[in-house]
Amino acid sequence: MKICDRHDDEVSPEEWKFPTVVWIFIYYTVCNAALEVYVRRAYTSYDITCLQHLALSGELGVVHFQFVLPTGHPNSINQTAIRNQELEPIHILMIGIRDSGESDDVTVSRRFGHFCRVHMRELHHKRIRRITFMLLIKRQFPKFFTYRARNDFSEDTIYRHLEPASAFQLELYRMRSYELEALPTSNQKMHLYLGKAKVKKGQEVTDYRFFIRSIIRHQDLITKEASFEYLQNEGERSLLEAMDELEVAFSHQLAKRTDCNHIFLNFGPTVIMDIAKIEESVLGMVMRYGPRLWKLRVLQAEIRFTLRTGPGVPTKNVRLCLSNGSGYSLDVYTYEEVVDPRTGVIIFQSFGPKQGPMHGLPISTPYVTKDYLQQKRFLATSQGTTYVYDIPDMFRQVVEGQWRESIEEGAVDGEILPLPPLCIQATSQGTTYVYDIPDMFRQVVEGQWRESIEEGAVDGPMPDTVMVSLELVVETDGERRIMEVTRLPGQNTVGMVAWRMTLYTPEVPSGRDVVLIANDLTHYMGSFGPQEDWVYYRASEYAREHKIPRLYVSVNSGARIGVAEEVKSEFKVAWLDSERPERGFKYLYLSPEAYSRLGALNSVKTELIDDEGESRYKITDIIGKEDGLGVECLRDAGLIAGETAQAYEDIVTISIVTCRAIGIGSYVVRLGHRVIQVDSSYIILTGYMALNKVLGRSVYASNNQLGGVQIMHNNGVTHAVAPSDLEAVRTALRWLAYVPKYMLMNGKRHLSAASLYYTPHSRWEGVVKFNRIKGNIIADYDKLSMVPIIRSVDPIDRPVEWVPPRAAHDPRLMLTGDGIRAGFLDNGSFDEIMKPWAQTVVTGRGRLGGIPVGIIAVETRTVELTLPADPANYDSEAKTVQQAGQVWFPDSAYKTSQAINDFSRENLPIIIFANWRGFSGGQKDMYEQILKFGAEIVRALRGATAPVLVYIPPGAELRGGAWAVVDPSVNNLRMEMYADNEARSVEHVYVCYSCTQKLLPVVSAACWMLEAEGIVEVKFKQRDILKTMNRLDSNLLRLNSRVSEIKEQIKEISKNLDRRGSIDDVLIKTETGKQAEAKIHELEAELGTAEKSIKAREKELSPIYHEIAVQFAELHDTAERMLEKGCIFDIIPWRESRQLLHWRLRRLLLQNEQERRVQAATRPARMDQRAAAATLRRWFTEDRGETQSHQWENDNQAVCSWLENQVKDNESVLERNLRAITEDAALQACNELVRKLSPSQRAEFIRKITALDMETEYNN
Incomplete structure (x- = not known):
């Protein structure tokens, strides 16, 4: 036994690799010692009461031992009952056999099974409960094949390659609600099973899931540091190995039907750690590998470990259970295994104040099969969207994140509270069940709080409740009134779900009401029927009545199409020739028996006829007993289209497209304008297969080819793109952060639902406590401000350090800075929209000293516009068009007017950084309606309800028609214009913008432009330049003076000659006459020389005097002249523009609000x-x-x-x-x-x- 002890010490360290090592000695003289080492190590969790060494013929070593089941063993519960059954087999037999490893598992299993069947009677007689064959292969982990008496000694494949002594530690008994299939793994430590939920006979199995389980062995750890390091390293390694095996398992034919996959890790060693530290470490791993876990549909995990909080402290068994049912909310519960004093059964007991769903249940409780909601979630997920009832929770998470960010940024004061992690679906393209959507909103709001608190942007701490929601349901009576109800998710009978949610965001901590509408993809694939249309209509109407934002999550299949199923199963066909049906038919009819059943339902209209010797009811019209089979869906589609158009005019409308929007679904998305599209979704009118049928050939390969983000984002329909549903919700709430709590309509203030419902004595009293929130947020919106102004972390009085260069540059740097030099807006606040569309104009939202503003800036660089080829036209080709900077083209003019309209309907103040040389007026652009879209800019500015500040930055220019459309006289009640003192033209080369080819510096009527060069051509012509030249140049003055003198001299001499000639022609031939004539010739030669010198001098000076003329023209457009003529309100240096425009904008907002109060009074x-x-x-x-x-x-x-x-x-x-x-x-x-x-x-x-x-x- 001494040698046994020595081997015991040598093989005990990490990983418990002793089974591989021990079997090396089994065929040597120390085989008995090796067997004993194996027994004592393998059965370390059991109480061994007896161990004896025996010997068989052939000197084969045998160890006989007896043991008592541990308390956690599933069979220990029925131990008393087992004793009372005298014939119950209780013995186990384990046989080790050396093997080369050449045979596969199936062959080996068949060989062992044959042996058991041959000796079955003898095994029963000896009361053998289980026989396990251990296949000992050199340098490999042993393979185990187990055969049980209860199965007539056929193999229990679930336990294949699973060491019998430690099998109970995998807790396979908890999977008894499933039919299990063991799947092979390359890693012997990982045990993978495909579970199929047990259902009643005849029912279809809908719940498939993978269970992967592992036991992590090691010697006990005696320090906290070693425990933490081991748990973190080994836990992460085991998690990665489990995910690797799952990825391989997804090649299984049923893998696509699996959902809610489960990971179970059982840590064998005792660790010394604090439970909170374990939770933090585990959550870190889960969040780190969250996207991969979501992709593998691992929604549940369980970790069991033996814990000792300190040296000498008794151990306790603890379980950490994680669940991510919706994909956006990670639930974490910690349980301790305790003995129920009443029953003696080991049960789950929640650790800490948070009580989990397993609290009080036995640890042997089987895993619950997929419930009704989870099935709907899986259906939504498989279609690439979010289950509708999960969406509100996404909003909650985002609001919580906003609070955290604001407090961290310093925008609010407060403490960053520990919050549960957000969605682990961040980068996946998964989807969510419709009733999970509210929870998605809740999580986003919580995220906003966290971010705001961390950034220090708002006061805190975060409210206890960041979101309250009530479902809006349309009554089924004739009036179809909408009412607020509280009910469990999934009880909807209509494929459209709506909520009124109150979001307590960092910008509006007193609560902001919104209406959320979402399609339920699990109900008729989210199609629009009459009932769905009326829920949408009433919910949107409700939002307009209360003047609160309306959000729509689109995941639909367009208008519903159906047939009368009750008629479909009853109609018959009157054939032209019943023996030859291929010749055709005459009509469809019902038998009298079928008509008697369907007539009362008013499903069909028929005509009674006699044909072929019998009475028949010829079908003339099929009505259907159900509503929503045909044209009525199109009628109500018009209803919701009109409502959406009106909602855009009255309130803020935001649409999130996840999965798809088809037909009327795409129209209502566009009518709401502000569209956020998830990467994997598409917006189409007709499916690609239907188009292929119309075209007669396979032109399109997918719906994404027709309406994916590469189409809809590039054409401006989609304002922003998000990688997942949660990110889309985060974008929507980021946009809402700029929107006033109370909405304006025609200049009149309307109270939101929050002010109507959440009074101190309302039924919601005490839901949210705000006594801890300090007064750093302007929350008195009805008296103070149109928009939510928060404390700016970025100092208001700081200078604008990034200066626009004279060369072409990225205008976004002017707004955001370059990371070293600060820009105009608050750091990190600019959120660009419609980026890839009409790139000569940049639009977005941002904050100026905490004030939300809409931004319109101008691209100064030449951009490329790619026009895709038409797949249906073989002759079409993709084209790339160059568009010059600082020019309004038809698309960029439309983008400008669209952005102004959107911002105005949000009551958002607008700052336009004007830098346009005008509109592109070439033939192509005129044909493409540049005039129409340019006029729309004026119309949009005329309808602005909030202040509009037009600022001309340094080096910028605003000329011709471009000035006309943004001049403050368009809307002098709302618009003001300012300029930097260097705001003037700096370019002298004129460009035809429709073809982007350089032309001569002359005015081109085709381009409708008049720059400095053009002014010179019109009002400072060449003759004027020559006059200026001859007026200012000393050489020309001298030469012109000499020319004048010569001309006078010639005139005088010629005059004398003419007089003499008239008296006496003879005198001219005298010497005096000859001298005069010679003098004239001399003067004329000198005159010619002088005139040539003048021409040469003029030619030499022409370029510089042309520049002088241009400079002269430019000096008519300086900021000082603009100010003197009253064209701008003031000159604001760029460096000081942030501070000065902030206070001006803030003053206008406050003043306008008080003016409305005066008008209302x-x-x-x-x-x-x-x-x-x-x-x-x-x-x-x-x-x-x-x-x-x-x-x-x-x-x-x-x-x-x-x-x-x-x-x-x-x-x-x-x-x-x-x-x-x-x-x-x-x-x-x-x-x-x-x-x-x-x-x-x-x-x-x-x-x-x-x-x-x-x-x-x-x-x-």
Whole structure:
């Protein structure tokens, strides 16, 4: 036994590789010692009561031992019952056989099975319960084949290659709800099973899943450091190995039907660790490999380990259970195994305050098969979308993340609370069941909180509840009214689901109401029937009535198409020749028996005829007992299309396309305008197979080819692209962060549902506690601001360090900076939309000192527009078109107007960084409606409801028609224009923008442009340049003076000669005459030389004087002249533009809001905005005095401070005057009504007023 002890120590270290080592000695003299080592190590979890060495003939070693089952063993529960059954087999037999490893498992299993069948009677007689053959192969782990008495000694394949002593540690008994099939693995430590849920006979199996299980062996660990390092390293290695085996298993023919796959890891060694530390380590691994786990559909995991919290402390068995049913919410529960004192059964007991679903259940509780909701989730997932009832939870997660980010950024104060991890589906293209969508929103909101708290952008901590949702259901009565209900997910009978959600986001911690509408793909594949259309219509109408944003998650198949199934199974065919049906048929009919069944349902209209010697009901029309089989779906499709168009005008509409949007589904998405498309989804009108049939050949290979992101994002239908549903929700909530809590309609403020429902005495009282949230967010929207303004982490007064260069550059750097030099907007706040479409214009949303703004900037570089070839036309080819920068083309003009419209309907202030040389007016662009889209920019600016600031940055230019469409006179109540002192033209080469070819520096009427070069050609022609040249150049002045003198001399001499010639022609031939004539010739030669010198000088000076002329023309467009002529409001240097425009914009927002309050107070009398502004200015002077009245015009920051302070104080000048105006308006309205009353009515009115006054005095 001494040698046995030595081997015991040598083979005990890590991985417990002793089975491979021990069997080396089995055929040597120390075989008995080797067998004993194996028994004691393999059965270390058992209590061995007896161990004896025996010897058989042939000197084969045998070890006989007895043991008691451990408490955690499944059979130990029935131990008493087993003793009472005297004939119950209780013995086990293990036989080790050396093998070369050449035979496959099937052959070996058949050989052992034959042996058992031959000796079955003897085995039963000896009460052998189980016989296990161990195949000992050199340098390999032993292979195990187990045969049980209860199966008449046929192999139990579930236990193949599984060491019998440790099999119970895999807890296979918990999978008894499934029919298991053991699958081969390349890793002997991993045991993989395909489970098929047990169902009643005749029912279809719908629940398939993989179970992969492993036992991790090691010696006990005695320090916390060693325990943590081992658990982290070995746990991660085992997880990776499990995923590797699962990937191989996905080649199985049933793998595509698997869902909710399960990983179980049983740590053998005792570890010394804190449970919280274990949870943190495990969650880190899960999040690190989350996308891969989701791809493998691993939605559940369980880790069991023996824990000791410190040296000398008793051990406890702990289980960590993880679940990710929706794909977006990771649930983590920790249990301790304890003995129930009443029953003596080991049960799960939740560890800590969070009680898990397994709390109080026995540890032998089998795994529950897939429930109704999980089946729907799987159906949605397999189609590439999110189950509708999971979507709200995604919103919750995003809001929580927003809070965390805001607190970290410093936008709010607070503590970063430990929150459960977000979705592990971040990079997958999975999908979600519709009832999981609200939870997806919840998770996104939680993520927003986390991010906001971490960034320090908002105060915290995060509210206890970040999302509250109620489902909106349409009553089935004739009025189809909408009502709020609370019910379990999956109880919908209509394929459209809607919620009213209140999101407590960092921007609006008091709560923002939104309406969420989503298709349920699991109901008729998300198609639109009449009931679905009415749910959509009423929910959207509900959002418009309450003036709150409306979000639509599109995963549909277009209008529903169906047939009357009850008729389909009953109709018959009247053949022309019943013996030869290929010749055709005459009509369809019903037998009298079938008609008696269908007639009462009003499913068909028929005509009774006699044919072929029998009565027949000839079918003339099929109505169908169910609604939604045909044209009625198209009728109601028009209903929701009209509602969506109106919703875009009244409220903020955002659509998320996940999986697909087809037919009317694609139209309502586009009508809502703000579209977020998941990478794997498509937006189409007709499926590719139907188009191929129309074309008569296979042209298209997939629907993504027709409406994938490469199409819809490039043509501007899709505003943003997201890799997953959760990222799409995160984008939607990021856009909502810029939107006011209360919406405007025609300049009138409407309260949102939050203000209507969430009063201090409402039924939601106490749901959310805000007493910990500090007042750093302007939350009093009804008095202060149109948009949610948060504290800016990026200093408002910092300079704009990135300066636009004179050369072509990326305009986004002007907004965001280059990472070293800061840009105009708050760091990290710019979110571009419609990026690949019409790239000569850049649009997006951002924040300026915490103020949400819509941004429109201009691309200065030449961009390429790729026009794809038409697959249906063999002769078409892809084309690449060059588009010059600083020019409006038809697509970029449309993009500009579209962005302005979207921002205006969000009540979002707009900043336009103007840098256009005009519109491209070539023949092609005129044909492509540049004039129409340019006019739409004016129309969009005219309808703006929030301030629009046009700023001309340094080196920029704004000319011709480009100036006209953005001039503040388009909407002088909302628009203002500013310029940098270097905002002027810097380019002198004129370009025809429709063909992007350089032309001569002349005005081209085809391009509708007049730059400095053009002005010179029109108003500073060559003759004017020559005049300037001859006026300023000293050489030309001297030469011109000499030319004049020569001409005068020639004139004088010629005059004398002419006079002499008239008196006496003879005199000219005299010497004097000859001298005069010679002098004239000399002067003429000198004159010619001088004139040539002038021409040469003019030619020499022409280029520089042309530049002088251009410079002269440019000086007419400087910022100073713009200011003097009242074309701009002020000159703002680029470096200071961030600070100055922030305070100007903030002042306009606050002032406009108070102007609306003044206008509302004077109703029913009407006061225009200018009068309201004058009223505010008068009150400012009244409060501050004449000495500070100049601040109203010159100090925006002071006006902001005054307006904010006036609103906070109910006894301020503004609030008192508003109350007085309101009272005066009410009295004036009463006077007008009284004047219209008859004398008797007036007397009755006075009597009632008097009685009311007496009653009031009595009560007081």
